[in-house]
Amino acid sequence: MEGARPVRAPRGTTLTAQSWTTEAPMRMLMNNLDPEVAEHPDDLVVYGGTGRAARDWRSFDAMVRTLQRLKADETMLVQSGRPVGVMQTHEWAPRVLIANSNLVPDWANWPEFRRLEQLGLTMYGQMTAGSWIYIGTxxxxxxxxxxxxxxxxxxxxxxxxxxxxxxxxxxxxxxxxxxxxxxxxxxxxxxxxxxxxxxxxxxxxxxxxxxxxxxxxxxxxxxxxxxxxxxxxxxxxxxxxxxxxxxxxxxxxxxxxxxxxxxxxxxxxxxxxxxxxxxxxxxxxxxxxxxxxxxxxxxxxxxxxxxxxxxxxxxxxxxxxxxxxxxxxxxxxxxxPGFVPAYIRPLFCEGKGPFRWAALSGDPKDIYATDKAVMDLFPDNDRLQKWMRGARSKIAFQGLPARICWLGYGERDKAGLAFNDLVARGEVSAPIVIGRDHLDCGSVASPYRETEAMADGSDAIADWPLLNALVNTSSGASWVSIHHGGGVGIGRSIHAGQVSLADGTQLAAQKLARVLTNDPGMGVIRHVDAGYEIAEDVATERGVRVPMREG
Amino acid sequence: MEGARPVRAPRGTTLTAQSWTTEAPMRMLMNNLDPEVAEHPDDLVVYGGTGRAARDWRSFDAMVRTLQRLKADETMLVQSGRPVGVMQTHEWAPRVLIANSNLVPDWANWPEFRRLEQLGLTMYGQMTAGSWIYIGTxxxxxxxxxxxxxxxxxxxxxxxxxxxxxxxxxxxxxxxxxxxxxxxxxxxxxxxxxxxxxxxxxxxxxxxxxxxxxxxxxxxxxxxxxxxxxxxxxxxxxxxxxxxxxxxxxxxxxxxxxxxxxxxxxxxxxxxxxxxxxxxxxxxxxxxxxxxxxxxxxxxxxxxxxxxxxxxxxxxxxxxxxxxxxxxxxxxxxxxPGFVPAYIRPLFCEGKGPFRWAALSGDPKDIYATDKAVMDLFPDNDRLQKWMRGARSKIAFQGLPARICWLGYGERDKAGLAFNDLVARGEVSAPIVIGRDHLDCGSVASPYRETEAMADGSDAIADWPLLNALVNTSSGASWVSIHHGGGVGIGRSIHAGQVSLADGTQLAAQKLARVLTNDPGMGVIRHVDAGYEIAEDVATERGVRVPMREG
Ligand SMILES: NC(=O)c1ccc[n+]([C@@H]2O[C@H](COP(=O)([O-])OP(=O)(O)OC[C@H]3O[C@@H](n4cnc5c(N)ncnc54)[C@H](O)[C@@H]3O)[C@@H](O)[C@H]2O)c1
Ligand SMILES: NC(=O)c1ccc[n+]([C@@H]2O[C@H](COP(=O)([O-])OP(=O)(O)OC[C@H]3O[C@@H](n4cnc5c(N)ncnc54)[C@H](O)[C@@H]3O)[C@@H](O)[C@H]2O)c1
Structure with missing residues (x-):
């Protein structure tokens, strides 16, 4: 294969890779470039200016080929949309590790970024474009x-x-x-x-x-x-x-x-x-x-x-x-003001953020089954119930059927385990992948957006998204990414993504329990550290451990 | 405990933590602050200007306390020298994850860093100071x-x-x-x-x-x-x-x-x-x-x-x-020129870099046993043999006895497994930790030093150290760190560290085999990607997988 062509993820339950652990990132990479999903698929641009899923078509082909052959204890390394290595890891490790658009800070500006991009050395990954969990508008x-x-x-x-x-x-x-x-x-x-x-x-x-x-x-x-x-x-x-x-x-x-x-x-x-x-x-x-x-x-x-x-x-x-x-x-x-301090931060303090999932089968019925599971799990959450009803009736799927709703600490893991059970029991026809936007409670440092006007002045501290990526890598996520410049542009943000697989196995259940607890847990501890009372209450009530608060 | 005091890691084989997996980072954190090792221990400064091991004494105490209680499937998160979370992971995961001094690039300058430092929100981690594997001069x-x-x-x-x-x-x-x-x-x-x-x-x-x-x-x-x-x-x-x-x-x-x-x-x-x-x-x-x-x-x-x-x-x-x-x-x-392009890059192409290890027992005999193991493993490497002899006769230990020598891809894992065997057989009296400087072949982006004048112009691309941290986290390292600004100062570098434990177990052997292959492997693939022939030859001869070179 060479050059631009229409891409569409395989549907159904027949594997093209060695297992669902590698079929999942492969389908999601392809799905990001599906003409139904991507804004400019021929240029590999998914959304958000020039947010790409792969550096070029050669890199895309090499990633698909590598994923199809990758074993259950191997990991593919992706550097700004190009696969640069395959290494032996272990079955709890992510199958794909991604770093997109990262630059040494003194060089982190658009002219230098574009120079490097033109040399073919990097690409702009935005948030979910280069981390393969964009699900359309x-x-x-x-x-x-x-x-x-x-x-x-x-x-x-x-x-x-x-x-x-x-x-x-x-x-x-x-x-x-x-x-x-x-x-x-x-x-x-x-x-x-x-x-x-x-x-x-x-x-x-x-x-x-x-x-x-x-x-x-x-x-x-x-x-x-x-x-x-x-x-x-x-x-x-x-x-x-x-x-x-x-x-x-x-x-x-x-x-x-x-x-x-x-x-x-x-x-x-x-x-x-x-x-x-x-x-x-x-x-x-x-x-x-x-x-x-x-x-x-x-x-x-x-x-x-x-x-x-x-x-x-x-x-x-x-x-x-x-x-x-x-x-x-x-x-x-x-x-x-920015919208985060104005409206969103209190949600972040509870570990709430844009939880999303996609049905690898391609079958909308699978998403409807998960919709029901979520609505059954949280019957008293009116806003969620209203949203789920509205979404189902008004929102057209693009590419693989998918859903999004905001869930917090103590909720995401419940939903993930419920989905894994649905897969195990055959109530959905193929595995589900569960991810989120990088715009989340504990996964981003971005002083003009997610971390604008933090209570303690820590807007520019970028340790948090890096810890987020490391802890998700340590908890069983399927692919993990660290990006620079998403949302607000080069120089202005550092953020991390994760996607995890619910394939119905016991191992997946153990991984989901950890990732979907620790990932929103980063939001709670980040806001505890910054002195937000809501976050402290959440930590106390739901048992989030913060060493400086222990005796 | 409160405020400055002399710190010295425990010696011998009696554990103060739950297992060697947590005793090891605890001893090494303490060892970094040993007055024999640190330049200004009262200020928690280890070396290199203001390179610190902990943000303040309260944070130091909280880290020690947390490590002493940490279970074999838990992970402590450290944000610029302060422990900010404890999360359940699994036994292949690192016990400690560290992010030091990282800032969003547009804010990555000394005045902003100092402002945040004065607010108590960050510290300067240098390279091995904040990642607990400094072993003195x-x-x-x-x-x-x-x-x-x-x-x-x-x-x-x-x-x-x-x-x-x-x-x-x-x-x-x-x-x-x-x-x-x-x-x-x-x-x-x-x-x-x-x-x-x-x-x-x-x-x-x-x-x-x-x-x-x-x-x-x-x-x-x-x-x-x-x-x-x-x-x-x-x-x-x-x-x-x-x-x-x-x-x-x-x-x-x-x-x-x-x-x-x-x-x-x-x-x-x-x-x-x-x-x-x-x-x-x-x-x-x-x-x-x-x-x-x-x-x-x-x-x-x-x-x-x-x-x-x-x-x-x-x-x-x-x-x-x-x-x-x-x-x-x-x-x-x-x-x-900088010393890397002038003298060191050819070594980096082979995955060579500053491999180092320390004896947790505190007993110099343990290091002498490992010295012998290394000299036996590489009898034909004259420079190494000369160095090991000189080091043994001329170099005074500071703090826990330790050794350093440059080893490359295919060598580090051999040494690590040999050390693990020595521990298993009781030929050294307590576990050995194995780490390295962040100034290594594939763990740093630093355009005025390690990545100055790269052949393809990719000096400022910072994806590589992040992938390095992620892959070490995925391979079984004991603690992994991502730092900003080490060596050349705020704004000018991004780099990663890893330390792994040889405690004589089978699990440690599996972990060491992976980490000590993948970690220098990052150096090989980074230089293959940049077009260095030596690196391509090494990849071909020693079987380092690079997807873009596969058919
Ligand atoms: N708030 C959030 O949650 C969030 C999340 C992701 C991205 N963003 C940011 O939102 C912005 C939009 O993202 P997107 O994915 O829609 O980008 P996009 O590139 O797909 O769309 C941008 C649109 O702006 C239009 N446009 C450009 N210049 C214009 C002008 N002068 N007047 C009128 N229209 C103009 C373009 O024609 C295009 O349709 C980006 O900056 C992105 O980083 C925000
Ligand atoms: N090349 C490498 O491998 C490598 C590795 C790590 C660090 N470094 C860099 O090397 C430098 C030194 O590191 P270090 O750990 O020795 O730092 P240090 O702070 O321990 O020592 C610096 C020394 O410089 C002296 N000094 C300061 N200003 C001086 C002046 N005007 N004239 C003469 N002496 C002066 C100080 O008194 C001090 O003794 C740092 O910039 C560090 O980042 C290089």
Whole structure:
């Protein structure tokens, strides 16, 4: 095989590898590149700017080949999307170990990263792209749903009905926003320069319609708000122009955020450039493009701050646009908060985060069986129950059927063991893989997002995600990854991922019990260490051991 | 227990912890702080500027207490010298996982590091300080011996007899230089601002004498050179003044290097400041001190470059003084090479590096037994045989008896298994721990030192040390660590350590076989990936698997 081609993971119960322990990472690697899942599969780009699953097609082929032959006590090493070694380990060890995009800090900037990328020495792994547990836009809907629910609780008496949300960026992650707003009963206006991105979200039922032009969009969005209708409208245009224009026209917007790919200035289209010229221009004149993108982001963010001045609820949605706008010369960029300190941190203190799983069989029935298991396990968790019902009825699967819901310490292991039992009893037809986003309670250091404004000032301490990777490697995860620069871009984050296998065996049960306890346990101890009371209570009540608290 | 006190690891075969798997890290942590071993034990500083073994005494006590109670399937997590968690893992997993000094790259600079350190949130772990396998100055003598032997081979027909080496810094690492030069039959003049450092080396037989003043030092050093006598002379003074002065006087110096603690500008004394005022001044005005230190380093390095202009062999010895001098305004700083590309890289290609081990019994006889085992295993390796003889006769143990020698891929596992057999047969009285420096073939990314001038330009790629830590965690190491900033300072390196236990059990043998193959294996695959032919040959001949080379 050579070069780009459509990739689709095998379905069913026939193994192409030596066992499910290696079939699982192989199918999930392939699934990340499935045209139903990946944003630009021919370039091996899964989501989030240039987040890749493999460095190049030769590396992809070598990984598949190696996984197919790999034995149950061997481990494949992956360096930024390329397989660089196979070593003998043991059956409790991960079958794949991954390090993506990591650079020595003094060299950790976009120009040096791109130089190395062009030399063929690295790739950008984003979070779940290079760690093979991206499950399409659904992956982010739940987090986005939780965030908007928290906004509703904080400012709008628990519902977004009668509010209008303005946002930008309708890509792999950002495309979840309109659905998350409407799941919370609100109206949403979303701006993207690329019409095809908006159309794709309509196809997948994440967005209700694309307006003809700005006037049409405003009319429809404001009507929905006034009628307290859950409805989302997309409009083609550049956020750097549209946001200020909406401000100027005094459109009654209640909530403002943004998920353009601002973390990578070459993935944010500056005003005055047509989308057709985008990639050529960015490739040929990266410095000039960066300056123009930052100048546009400055205008974009200035409008956001001024919406806040006017009373709107405004937050950064994890794309580092505030720092880019600051580089672009706008001084007030950091006046609105990131979404984590504003809404998510209390969940992290309980070890809660984006737990997700996929059915290797490809059979949606398997996911429905796991849905039922989760709903049976946590009957009193109303938000979870509402989410699971909404997800099942409104969310289209992309690639291998998958599900996501936020679970905390003491919950994830229960769900994992229940899934393993379903496999053991034959109630689902093939093994399930269980992973999560790197945006989790104890797996990331990212001072403009997950660790912004920590109580003790420890935002930039990066020991935690590394310990997270090491402890998951020590607990029985199937593949473990350490990445740099996901979400907020090169230089700004260090984070770790894990995926574990429920193949119905006793060994898998032992591994799942450990990984799915220790992994969220990192979130609890990280927040205990930073002095959060909720985390201390969780540690005390649920028996999380912290040596400095012992006598 | 509270606050500073003398620490000494227990000796003998009586356990204070639950088993040797936890007794071992406990003794080695204590041994790192033994006043015989550590440079400033009261401050928990082991070596290399402020390289610490524990964040503070409370953390030290908590680690010892936790290790004493830790079960054979539990793991203690250490975040920059403080124990932050205990989690259930399994018996193949490390008992301790360590992450030291890691920062998100955009925040990875000394001022931010110091701010966080002052908040009590981090510590500087150097390499073997925070990973509990520092064995005193002996640890570096072998590497220094190898380096000077390579200098001799390259420029002086295989011997330093009749040559004079000038260097600076006679601390924990730097103190090995005079002995390494005399082991290679040369004469050495070494400058340090702190007389007590020089006296300590004389006590430990690393340095032959301390001169009365500069004139006396020059006379003695030049006499030794002229008489082709192996002899080392220390002189008290500031290298920023003495190096230029020696240049000015035209002293016939053949080789110039330096190991002051230049990697941390607060650990380098600028000219015009007395050693007594050093720490106060640095603590009170860190920015001003930094500027003055860099200005002095500029003069210091200028003299080195001008010695090179005059024909001397000049190299940077891994303390990042070139970059500091550049910051200090000296443009030609990078005109002399680092010691790794100049002398060490070919060894790295074979997976060679600073293999070391310590006898937990405290009994020197145990080390003598292992010395014999190593010499029996590799009878044809002349350099090794010569080193082992020299080490045994000239090197004083500090703390628990220990040994170091450079071994490569296919050699380390043999030695490890031989040691495990000695323990099993009772030929040594207690278990042996086997580790290494982080300055090893595949465990470090450090563009001014270990990965300077890589053939493919991949100097700054930091995936490799992370994969190294993950694979050692997957192979049965006893404790594994990931550090930032060792050797060359904050911002400039990422590196990993491992220590494994030979307790005579079958399980230990299986673990040692894997760790001591995979760990140097990382060096081989890292250099194969970068295109080094020696590494490709080693991979082919010794069967190291690299997926991109398979069909
Ligand atoms: N908050 C979170 O949980 C979270 C999680 C992951 C990623 N992110 C971040 O969110 C951002 C979006 O991720 P994604 O996967 O959707 O990226 P993506 O690249 O798939 O989509 C980005 C979209 O922005 C559009 N865009 C670019 N410039 C624009 C402009 N000037 N005006 C309007 N639209 C513009 C693009 O056309 C594209 O559709 C990234 O920065 C990512 O790192 C956030
Ligand atoms: N090449 C290697 O293999 C290797 C390995 C580890 C560390 N290092 C680096 O070598 C350096 C030395 O390490 P160390 O453990 O010996 O450090 P140390 O702090 O124990 O010793 C440094 C010595 O330099 C002296 N010094 C400081 N400023 C001086 C000046 N202006 N003039 C003369 N002497 C001065 C100090 O008095 C001290 O004795 C560090 O930068 C370290 O990171 C190199």
């Amino acid at each position: 659904q992956g982010i809907v739940q987090g986005t749903y939780e965030t908007f629910a928290a906004v509703a609780e904080k400012r709008f008496n628990g519902t977004l009905a009668g509010t209008l949300t303005l946002t930008g960026g309708c890509g792999g992650m950002g495309g979840a926003q309109p659905l998350a707003v409407t799941l919370n009963d609100g109206a949403c206006l979303i701006v993207d320069v690329d019409e095809s991105r908006l159309r794709r979200r309509v196809e997948h039922r994440y967005l209700d319609e694309v307006a003809d032009d700005l006037d049409d969009a405003i009319e429809k969005a404001v009507a929905a708000k006034n009628e307290r209708r859950a409805w989302s409208v997309g409009v083609v245009g550049n956020a750097a122009e549209i946001f200020p224009e909406l401000l100027r026209r005094g459109v009654p917007i209640d909530i403002v955020t943004d998920q353009t790919s601002a973390h990578d200035p070459l993935s944010y289209l500056p005003e005055g450039i047509s989308p057709d010229d985008w990639h050529d221009y960015a490739a040929k004149k990266p410095e000039e493009f960066t300056d123009r993108a930052r100048a546009s982001m400055a205008k974009h963010v200035q409008a956001m701050v001024e919406f806040q001045d006017g009373g709107a609820e405004v937050f950064d949605y994890g794309n580092s646009i505030r720092d880019e706008a600051r580089h672009g010369g706008y001084e007030r960029a950091f006046e609105f | 002996q640890g570096i003598v072998q590497g220094t011996y190898e380096t000077f032997a390579a200098v001799a081979e390259k420029r002086f027909n295989g011997t330093l007899a009749g040559t004079l080496t000038l260097t600076g810094g006679c601390g924990g690492m730097g103190g090995a230089q005079p002995l390494a030069v005399t082991l290679n039959d040369g004469a050495c003049l070494i400058v340090d601002v702190d007389e007590s450092r020089l006296r300590r080396r004389v006590e430990h037989r690393y340095l032959d004498e301390v001169a009365d003043d500069l004139d006396d030092a020059i006379e003695k050093a030049v006499a030794a050179k002229n008489e082709r006598r192996a002899w080392s002379v220390g002189v008290v003074g500031n290298a920023a003044e003495i190096f230029p002065e020696l240049l000015r006087r035209g002293v016939p110096i053949d080789i110039v290097t330096d190991q002051t603690s230049a990697h941390d500008p607060l650990s380098y004394l600028p000219e015009g400041i007395s050693p007594d005022d050093w720490h106060d001044y640095a603590a009170k005005k860190p920015e001003e001190f930094t500027d003055r230190a860099r200005a002095s380093m500029a003069k210091h390095v200028q003299a080195m470059v001008e010695f090179q202009d005059g024909g001397a062999e000049v190299f940077d010895y891994g303390n990042s003084i070139r970059d500091e001098a550049r910051h200090g305004g000296y443009e030609r700083a990078f005109e002399f």
